[in-house]
Amino acid sequence: MTANSTSDAGNARPLRVREFFLARQPILDRSQALVAYELLFRNAAVGPANITNDLSATASVIAHASQLGMEKVIGNVLGYVNVDAAVLMSDIFQFLPREQVVLEIVETMKVTPEILARIEQLVQEGFRFALDDVITDSEDVQKLLPLVEIIKFDLRDMPLSALLKLTPRFRSANKKLLAEKVENQEQFDTCLELGFDYFQGYYFAKPVILSGKKLSPSQLAIMQLMTLITSDADTSEVERAIKNDVSLCFNLLRLVNTPAVGVRRRIDSVNQALLLLGRNQLQRWLQIMLYAEPCKKGQSMTPLLTLAATRGKLLELIAQQYDPHNRSIADTAFTVGIMSLMDTLFSIPMAEILEQVAVVDAVSDALLHRRGDFGDMLRLAEHMERIEEAGQMLDDLVERFRLSSEDLYKLQVSAFEWSDNVARNVH
The missing domain is CATH 3.20.20.450 (EAL domain)
Incomplete structure (x- = not known):
């Protein structure tokens, strides 16, 4: 011009x-x-x-x-x-x-x-x-x-x-x-x-895969806790596992009291957190804490945390709009979005991560192969990030989920606002 x-x-x-x-x-x-x-x-x-x-x-x-x-x-x-x-x-x-x-x-x-x-x-x-x-x-x-x-x-x-x-x-x-x-x-x-x-x-x-890379003790503790939740473990067992890790317990309580969670009254105990949040919400905050953990060592990982949280929230909102009567689809979509950058976070191949934390087939299909509904939602989010290179594929995926560009804009702004709020509160 x-x-x-x-x-x-x-x-x-x-x-x-x-x-x-x-x-x-x-x-x-x-x-x-x-x-x-x-x-x-x-x-x-x-x-x-x-x-x-x-x-x-x-x-x-x-x-x-x-x-x-x-x-x-x-x-x-x-x-x-x-x-x-x-x-x-x-x-x-x-x-x-x-x-x-x-x-x-x-x-x-x-x-x-x-x-x-x-x-x-x-x-x-x-x-x-x-x-x-x-x-x-x-x-x-x-x-x-x-x-x-x-x-x-x-x-x-x-x-x-x-x-x-x-x-x-x-x-x-x-x-x-x-x-x-x-x-x-x-x-x-x-x-x-x-x-x-x-x-x-x-x-x-971009994941930089390091051979022999191991998760840190606190990351391992969070992953084990996530596995307990997905395997439908007893609430007392989940509570015990959180209390066994003092920093995990402290950080979880700090995080669930941030505005992004939207709980009206202060949560003072792990038991209360479990009751008020429910397991799906607890799983979500544990996933966010995985990305927040490197921040505490002075390494600024905010961009990765913000990107993962944005993807999670955007996929959740797309799923809600696509199938408004099925809450579990929205929760699964959030998991796919936030887990999509864990290979970068851990420097471990995605397949190895999925061996350590149990996920349903639809989630692993989306994360490993970008297949199925959740895979398509993830590809849509990825195309939005690189909008100049997206081409026709972006338009096809927007149409696939029956979204107008106005819908997508509103969902994005909600996801941006939510993830920025989260990123500000994890430090």
Whole structure:
């Protein structure tokens, strides 16, 4: 999209929620802590080919997300949003909380004197800018450099030789560097060495299988407790097992008293927790505690916890909508979503994890082979995370579960809000 476009976002026909798909992609810092999300939109009305990264017609979508409450979509971190010439020249910015957004200037935008003046004005008003998909230090890039804080490099478009050449120039200009499309640990390590500040991509969710890796004692205790629950053990036996592990007991009671659980009165004992929560809910909080455990050692695993909790909640909500009269399907869907990243969490193959914790065939089919209803729900969640690459498959799965894009948007925002709440309370 260039500044010569005849489209003007200020006058664009308002897009309704039902016409787009939303994704949020985590951005992490050098210590792997979650610092931001990039918000990506795909136009659902015109088919899978149209990824609205240039966003001219999607200005009203941003407004909608802001009116809805940006914090529901991104929690208490920053939100990166693409802006093109039409959006920059529009009045959309009155909707955006300047302290919580970073505006990404799209690489195809022609830099005119009017555009420079507008960006300067927005910077003075307190907005922060990133320059997206930089591949050279061209004249346009040089013009924008004094006005932007962050330079983004897409690793799929950048040979290492170009990165080695460009990164020192931008670092010497005191710009923060962000690597996007980081897909594996090797790419992350390379960018870390080059002095990158931020990293976007799903490298942190990829399992790195370590041979002979064993679960920690506390993880083992939680897994054994989960097995007790799924094997329908006696309540007194479950209670005894929780009380035998002091830190497990303490953390469980702390967790069940957080707002995300939604219990109206304070829970003070394991027995009370079991009575009020029931076994399915207890199982859920134990699964969350598995992801929370590394946080206590000072390793920030919040992105993995947030992603797993989001998947769990989204699958539960999809299942509820798909079959509203069957509560057990929703509980199973949650389990599939949250367990889908346990191979990454433990660095152990999924098949080995499923040997240690008893699950029904439908769950193992979904986790190992992405088969059946739950496998399809999981694939839908995975496609939403990587919305730019999802293609027709996303549309087919949305249709398969009889969802409109508006339904899916509402379910996602609920899942985002819930998982962010959980992540904030486990530390």
